[in-house]
Structure formats: C-alpha cells, structure tokens
Amino acid sequence: xxxxxxxxxxxxxxxxxxxxxxxxxxxxxxxxxxxxxxxxxxxxxxxxxxxxxxxxxxxxxxxxxxxxxxxxxxxxxxxxxxxxxxxxxxxxxxxxxxxxxxxxxxxxxxxxxxxxxxxxxxxxxxxxxxxxxxxxxxxxxxxxxxxxxxxxxxxxxxxxxxxxxxxxxxxxxxxxxxxxxxxxxxxxxxxxxxxxxxxxxxxxxxxxxxxxxxxxxxxxxxxxxxxxxxxxxxxxxxxxxxxxxxxxxxxxxxxxxxxxxxxxxxxxxxxxxxx
Amino acid sequence: xxxxxxxxxxxxxxxxxxxxxxxxxxxxxxxxxxxxxxxxxxxxxxxxxxxxxxxxxxxxxxxxxxxxxxxxxxxxxxxxxxxxxxxxxxxxxxxxxxxxxxxxxxxxxxxxxxxxxxxxxxxxxxxxxxxxxxxxxxxxxxxxxxxxxxxxxxxxxxxxxxxxxxxxxxxxxxxxxxxxxxxxxxxxxxxxxxxxxxxxxxxxxxxxxxxxxxxxxxxxxxxxxxxxxxxxxxxxxxxxxx
Numbered sequence: 001x002x003x004x005x006x007x008x009x010x011x012x013x014x015x016x017x018x019x020x021x022x023x024x025x026x027x028x029x030x031x032x033x034x035x036x037x038x039x040x041x042x043x044x045x046x047x048x049x050x051x052x053x054x055x056x057x058x059x060x061x062x063x064x065x066x067x068x069x070x071x072x073x074x075x076x077x078x079x080x081x082x083x084x085x086x087x088x089x090x091x092x093x094x095x096x097x098x099x100x101x102x103x104x105x106x107x108x109x110x111x112x113x114x115x116x117x118x119x120x121x122x123x124x125x126x127x128x129x130x131x132x133x134x135x136x137x138x139x140x141x142x143x144x145x146x147x148x149x150x151x152x153x154x155x156x157x158x159x160x161x162x163x164x165x166x167x168x169x170x171x172x173x174x175x176x177x178x179x180x181x182x183x184x185x186x187x188x189x190x191x192x193x194x195x196x197x198x199x200x201x202x203x204x205x206x207x208x209x210x211x212x213x214x215x216x217x218x219x220x221x222x223x224x225x226x227x228x229x230x231x232x233x234x235x236x237x238x239x240x241x242x243x244x245x246x247x248x249x250x251x252x253x254x255x256x257x258x259x260x261x262x263x264x265x266x267x268x269x270x271x272x273x274x275x
Numbered sequence: 276x277x278x279x280x281x282x283x284x285x286x287x288x289x290x291x292x293x294x295x296x297x298x299x300x301x302x303x304x305x306x307x308x309x310x311x312x313x314x315x316x317x318x319x320x321x322x323x324x325x326x327x328x329x330x331x332x333x334x335x336x337x338x339x340x341x342x343x344x345x346x347x348x349x350x351x352x353x354x355x356x357x358x359x360x361x362x363x364x365x366x367x368x369x370x371x372x373x374x375x376x377x378x379x380x381x382x383x384x385x386x387x388x389x390x391x392x393x394x395x396x397x398x399x400x401x402x403x404x405x406x407x408x409x410x411x412x413x414x415x416x417x418x419x420x421x422x423x424x425x426x427x428x429x430x431x432x433x434x435x436x437x438x439x440x441x442x443x444x445x446x447x448x449x450x451x452x453x454x455x456x457x458x459x460x461x462x463x464x465x466x467x468x469x470x471x472x473x474x475x476x477x478x479x480x481x482x483x484x485x486x487x488x489x490x491x492x493x494x495x496x497x498x499x500x501x502x503x504x505x506x507x508x509x510x511x512x513x514x515x516x517x
Contacts, residue, residue, distance in 0.1 A: 164352050170332055171350035172370040172421060182373065186360050264360045 051233040056240065059233045073241060075218040076207060079135060080249070083142025084203035088196060090143070091150025098151070099158040099184065100176070116152055120145040121209045128214050138210030138218075145206035146199040153198070157191025158184050189264035193257045200249045204242070279346055279457055280329065280425050281305035285338030286482075287324060297482040298324055299335070304476055304485060306425070306457060311448065313460045313468035315511065316478030322461040325483070326350070326427045329459065342425070349423025351431045355414035357402035363413050364389065364398040370421040381420070388416045392450060407435050408443040415447055419454060426451060428460040432467065444471060465515070469507045470498045477514045487514050 003011070033053045039045045040052035047055075063069035098105040124141045131137040161184045169179045211220025219238045226234035287299040298321040306312050316322050327333040328340060330348045342348065349370075357366045367385050371377040389395055392412055402410055411431065418426065431447065432440045448471045451458050462468050468475045469491055477486045489511060493501045 162356070164354065165356050165358075167332070168350070168352060168356050168369075169373060171330055171352075172373040174373040178373050182369070183358075186358065189360075 048230070049232055051236045055233040056237045059231075060237050063234070063237070069241075072217055072219050072222050072238075073245070075135075075215075076211070076220065076242075077245060079138050079142060079207045079210070079218065080200075080203050080245075083139045083206055084146060084199050086139070087143045087146030087203060088150055088199055091147045091195070092154050092192070094147075094151045095154035095158060096180070098155050099180070105155070112148060112152060115148045120148070121205065124206075124209050124213055128210070133214045135215070138207055138215060141210040142203040142206030145202045149198055149202060150195045153191055153195040154188065157188030157194075160191075161187050186264050189260050193253075193260050196253055196256070197250075200253055201246070204246060204249075208242070277308045277343075278305045278341075279308045279343040280348075280459075281341045282325075282328065282335070283339040283341065285328065285335040285340065287321070287328070287333075288336045299328075300482040300484050301338075302478075302483060302485055303338075304488075305341075306459060309455060309457055310474060311451070311458045311460070311472045313462060313472040313475045314478060315462055315465055315468045315475060315515070316483060317480045317515065318463055320478050320480050321483040322463075322478060323429050326429050326459065326461055329425075330427055346424040347422070348425045348427055349418040349421060351415060351418050351426060351428045353430045354434045355402070355410040357410055357413055357417075359402055362399050362401060363394060363405065366402065367413060367417045367420055370417055374421060376421070385416070385420050388419060389413075392416060407439050408446065411435065411443050411447065412450075415450060419450075419456075424457060426456050426458040428458060430462055431460075433462070433464075440467075465508055465511050466499070466504075469504055469511070475507075475511060477511060486517070 036050075037053050040047045040050055060069065098108065121141070123144055127140050127144065128137045131140055165183045165187065166179050169182055174182065207218070208220040208223075211218040212224050215221045219242055222238045223235050226232070226238070281304055283303050284301050285299060285303070286297070286301060289296040289298055302325070304312075314322050314325065324333065328335050329342070330350055331340075331342075357363070358369070361369070364385065367389060368377055368382065371381050371385070386395075386398070389398055392415075394409060394413055394416070397405055397409065397413075402413070405413065414431075428447075432444045435443055444467055448458075460468065460471060472491055475489045475491060477488070478484070479486050489507060491498065491507060493503050495501055498504055
C-alpha cells in the first residue's frame, strides 16, 4: 500500500529530526575535543595537568603497542563481569529465600534497608584486609555493591505478582514452588532486567574503588598510579576507556533486555488470524 | 436429584490486629448434580469468599463443606489471567501442567476443546492477540482441561464491556451445559444470574446470611426473552433492597 502524502511528509520530518540529533551529538563531541586541543596548544590551560586529546591518543598508541593497555582493560572487564554476574545470581537467590519465608524476610528487613543506604565502598578496606591484596577482594567489593540492590529490586518484583494469578495456580492445586516458577518469576522479569541495569553501573564502581585501594593491574590502578606520577594523559585515557566500556556494557544489557521482554513482556502485538 | 456439593452452617471470621470481621454467618445450601446455581448479593458480602471455601482454598471458621467424593472443583476468576509469556495452547495446558497430568492424551483433549470452541487457529497466538470474549473462552478451556465436575465461577464476566458480556456469558453457559458440568456462579448482576441459572440464592450484606432462594422456572432456552424474566428480576431486586 502506498502511503498518503501526509504520512510521507511526517516520515520525512521524523527522519530529518533524527539526522539533526545525530549531527548535533557528533558536533558537540567534536567541538569539545577541538576546544580542548586548541586551549592546551595555545597555553590557555595548563597542558601538564589538563593533558590534551592528541597526547591522550599518543599515549593510547604507546600503551597499546606493548600490550599493557589491553591487559589493564581485560582485568577490569573480567572483574566487573564476574562481580556483576555473581551479585545478580546471589541476590536473586536471596530474594527467592526471602519471598519463600515471610518471617525471615521481616526479620532481615531493617538490616537490608540500612545496608542499602550504606555506601558499600566504605566496606572495601575491610574486605581487602580479610581477603588479601588480590583480585578476589576486588570482585568481592563489586559483588557487595550490587547484591543488596538486587535483593530489594527482585524481591519487590516477586511481591508485586498478581494475587489472583497466584490464586489461579492455587485453585489448580499448585504448590508454592509452582507458584514461584509459573507466575512469580516470569511476571517479575521486568524488575529483574531493571536490577541488571542498575548492577552494571554499581559493579563498575565497586571494581574501580577496589583497584584504587589495592591491585597492580586494571584501569583503576592505571588511574591512581598515573595521577601519582602526574602522567595526566594516561589518567584521562583510562577515564575515556571506562566511558567506552560503560557504553558497551549498557548496550549488551539492552540487547539482553529486549530478548527477555520479548519473551516475558506484556507487549501488545497486532492481531493475526487466518480468518 | 443427587446433591454433589454444599455447605452446612458455615461461619467465617477474618482477623487482623485492629479488628475481627464476621464475613459469613451460619450459611447453608446444597447444589444438585448438573445444576447451574447463582449466588447474588451486594458487593463485599463475601460471595467470592464462599467460592474459596468451596474450592478448599480457605477453611471456614466453623461449619462443614461437602463435596461429593471423587468430585473435583474448577475455578474461573474475574479476569482471564492468561499469561502473556505463554501461547493460548500452553495457557490452556496450565492446569494439567500443575497437576502433572500433561501427556499426549491430555494434550489431544486440549486441542480438541480448542477446536470445538473455535480457538483452533489461535492456538499459537499470545493472549494479547485475542478479543476479550475469546480470552474468556480460552480461560474456561484451561479450567475444563483438568476435567472438574463442579465449576466455580467468580464474576467471570465482570471485566468485559456490556455488549461482549451478554454474548460471552451466553457462550460460556452454553459450553458448561454442553459439557454437563455443575456450576456455581457468583455475581452482583441480577439479570445475568436469572439468564444463566436454574436457581438463584440471595445473600445479605456482611455478615452474609441466606435471605431467600428462587427457582428459575423458565422453559425456553433464552431466559431473557421470557415474560417471567421481569418478574424474577423484580422479586430478587426487592429482596436485595430489603
């Protein structure tokens, strides 16, 4: 079917708007980098403490050529992914236990509330003393930062499952386990995805703070070490890489989210029928 | 006629820290085999609670519940509660799946029921692709698939708009009669109760006691078109107002 003229106009307008947004986004970055470069070149800002885009690029090439850069990136990504995954899995398991047993849930409530508001990074030094100066401690810090939020979010999702849907399962003689697997878990998938999104950011915070305090590798280490010897271009480089990694991880979660919501969402699709 | 279900002198109290609520007081009634009985009463009078008691989900504070030995109850709720993450066929199999009775034979039966009641081409659709009436039919098939002998209908049409409601209620009651099931319908809609049932019992507001009972003696299939319909309506209406 051919679109009407008004529809064509509308589509053209929307496309134009989309192009404008993309162009402005790119221009903003370009102008920012250009100004930074010019200012530090002309001495308007101190090149030594502000670095410049070109010096960051040069140090990137330099560090990439001997492979140390990739080593740092790999360590940070590895720690984040492990911390994130274990935080999510353990948090979900705890949420299942708390959903199952209302008594335990009520007993633990004030503790969870306090732990949730507590800045988990405050515990990082303690964990490092306990677990030692190694990657285990960093992963544990990342896990700590994400686990409580996961428990609260997922539990909240579990508890907001429709009472009548639970009654339906019960009316067929379903057990508590069946209520959990047939209704509660599938219907709280959206809040689970929400927990995932929050956790990516939090695990990053945990890993970087952990690396600040201990470790000989990783982007957090790179930031602290280079700031101490005033190699600001390397510090800036680490931050830029962290930005890129955060963007990539967010994108990965978004793809996962689409998959999950496609399967468990309550989206409305168009009616199709043979008749 | 054989009595297949009933309650004798049941009472029910709800407890909360701040108060005790008496929901049902000394209520008794029987249901005969193959009968379609309706329970009407003002909102919040404990009608739905009564169905929960009959299905065994809730225990009365005192009194006896009787279900004929070997008879099973099947529940139908206000909304269809079809799960969006399942297809219509897999939704229809939910009850069997929970009761661990899902096998090739029972699957065939579900296919057959879906075909018989016009949902064959929707088997692999998701609930949001169906109209309200079709969804309610799929929900009934989900209940029927577990082969209950007594159907407990908890205002199953109240979530539908008026027009759909008339046709769907006719549709559902036709299916229930075709499958020769006993049914107990809870509703606050007097005309719906008269149109569908053989007998209507009227409950008072909380605590629910039995106010009166009406045998709907209309011969024609379409109760709504009978001149007696108006009469019954007025009588039940007055009884509720008292």
